[in-house]
Amino acid sequence: xxxxxxxxxxxxxxxxxxxxxxxxxxxxxxxxxxxxxxxxxxxxxxxxxxxxxxxxxxxxxxxxxxxxxxxxxxxxxxxxxxxxxxxxxxxxxxxxxxxxxxxxxxxxxxxxxxxxxxxxxxxxxxxxxxxxxxxxxxxxxxxxxxxxxxxxxxxxxxxxxxxxxxxxxxxxxxxxxxxxxxxxxxxxxxxxxxxxxxxxxxxxxxxxxxxxxxxxxxxxxxxxxxxxxxxxxxxxxxxxxxxxxxxxxxxxxxxxxxxxxxxxxxxxxxxxxxxxxxxxxxxxxxxxxxxxxxxxxxxxxxxxxxxxxxxxxxxxxxxxxxxx
Numbered sequence: 001x002x003x004x005x006x007x008x009x010x011x012x013x014x015x016x017x018x019x020x021x022x023x024x025x026x027x028x029x030x031x032x033x034x035x036x037x038x039x040x041x042x043x044x045x046x047x048x049x050x051x052x053x054x055x056x057x058x059x060x061x062x063x064x065x066x067x068x069x070x071x072x073x074x075x076x077x078x079x080x081x082x083x084x085x086x087x088x089x090x091x092x093x094x095x096x097x098x099x100x101x102x103x104x105x106x107x108x109x110x111x112x113x114x115x116x117x118x119x120x121x122x123x124x125x126x127x128x129x130x131x132x133x134x135x136x137x138x139x140x141x142x143x144x145x146x147x148x149x150x151x152x153x154x155x156x157x158x159x160x161x162x163x164x165x166x167x168x169x170x171x172x173x174x175x176x177x178x179x180x181x182x183x184x185x186x187x188x189x190x191x192x193x194x195x196x197x198x199x200x201x202x203x204x205x206x207x208x209x210x211x212x213x214x215x216x217x218x219x220x221x222x223x224x225x226x227x228x229x230x231x232x233x234x235x236x237x238x239x240x241x242x243x244x245x246x247x248x249x250x251x252x253x254x255x256x257x258x259x260x261x262x263x264x265x266x267x268x269x270x271x272x273x274x275x276x277x278x279x280x281x282x283x284x285x286x287x288x289x290x291x292x293x294x295x296x297x298x299x300x301x302x303x304x305x306x307x308x309x310x311x312x313x314x315x316x317x318x319x320x321x322x323x324x
Contacts, residue, residue, distance in 0.1 A: 001151040002194060004049050005056075007113075012056045016043045017152060017186075021193040032057040032072030039079040039086070042184065046153020047227040047263055048120050051085035055113035058093045062106035069097050069105065081275040082236055082303050083227040084265040089116055117155050123260040124156030126317035131163030131223070131258055132170060134313065134320065141167065141220040144177040144210060147238035148190040149225030149258065159258035160223040161194060163315060168200050176202040177219060179210055181238060183283045183300065207240055214251040222248050223315075226259040233308035233323040234271025235259075239301050245310035254312040261316050271305035278302065 005014045012029040018041065019025050027043055029035045035057030037043075039050045054076040061072040073090050080086060096112045097105060135141055143164060150161030157165055167173040176195060181187035188204055195202040205213060213219055222244055228236045235241075235257050248255040268274055281298035285291065308323035 001157055002197060004044055004046070004152045004155055005053060007056050007059070010060070012053065012060065014038050014044045014053065015152070017045060017190060018043055020189050029057070030060060032061045032075050035060065036075045036079040039076070045186070046148065047083035047085040047225070048154040048156075048159070048260060049152065050080065050083060051089035051262065052113070052117045052120060052155050054079075054086050055089045055093050055109075055116050058090065058097075059106065059109045059113050062109045065102055066097060066105060069094070069109070080277060082277045083263075084229075084268075085227075085260075085262050088262050092116065120154055120260065121156035123317040124154055124158060124162045127159055127258050127260070127315050128157060128162035128166035130317075130320060131256065131315040132166040132172070134254075134256065134315070135167060135172060135221070137172075140172045140174045142174040142177065142218055143167075144179070144213065144219045144222045144244070145191065146179055146187065146222075146224045146241055146244055147181045148186045148194070150191060150194040152190055152194060153225065158194075159225045159260070159315075160256075161191070163223055163256075163258055164195075165198065165200065168198075173201070176200060177205055177210075177213060178202055179205050179207045179240070179244075181240060182207055183287075185287075186238070207243075210244055211247045211251075214247055214253060219251075219253055221254045221256060223256045223258055226257050226263050227303060228268065228274050229257070229259060229264045229314070230268045230270050230274060231266050232270045233311065233314070233321070234274070235306045235308070235311060235314075236271065236274045236276065236303045237306065239304045242304040242306050242310075245306045249310050255306075255310060256313055256315055257306070257311055258315040261318060264316075271307060274303075274305055276301050276303050276305070
């Protein structure tokens, strides 16, 4: 599987997802600001992956002592607001820093970042097996996924794509339908890139085709990831997820969310309390640098919220959770 980053020689190397699949370019990050910039500009994206990247961002500043690490934590926390995995990972590392002396700070932060990544890999494996178990034995299925919840979003085999990969390994996958995921085309550029590399049968559709695909009885389930799950089980994910949940409900199709426990935020009561990032107009007005539309007003939320009543089940590393 493709890795979103690796850490070597005091540097975090990040695979620049902005230019996939046209080229594979690695960005060398030597400071927390470098990592924050990569997160902010979507060179690295996906809730678990940005949490791991932020943990290593703190490691990069450990040589400067606790004050440098504290300053780095503020920079990283300000990079993106919606995914809870980022503040979760930073908080965990800062708790380790608080228990560490100056001499051992770097070593202990490195071990903590390594542990966060290793736990995510193990979590993805468990999610894959538990999720595949939701599908009836003795037949194969076609599923629809949105955005990218694969190895490039998690550092492991993926959450939603982990379930899909496990079904493929078991010979129970007919096809993966992936919608292109406007405005930045993470489905077309990144999910297609991952699935093609793994030899998994997949078909690309535009976002607006999902309803008709369901009407034709060609989708047996929808599986997506999540960036933050509120205490009442409302869930924020890439914008367009809410529409897919409504369509799934209308067609009697299961709508599953695959996410690690670190994505659950008990301190956020409902989906109405989840901060939704709004990004710049150029992402909608242009495609890969080419002008798409005249200069008009743009509304560009990066995420939307799926009410818990539209979610069939959450697939976590510790078990299946059915809202309500």
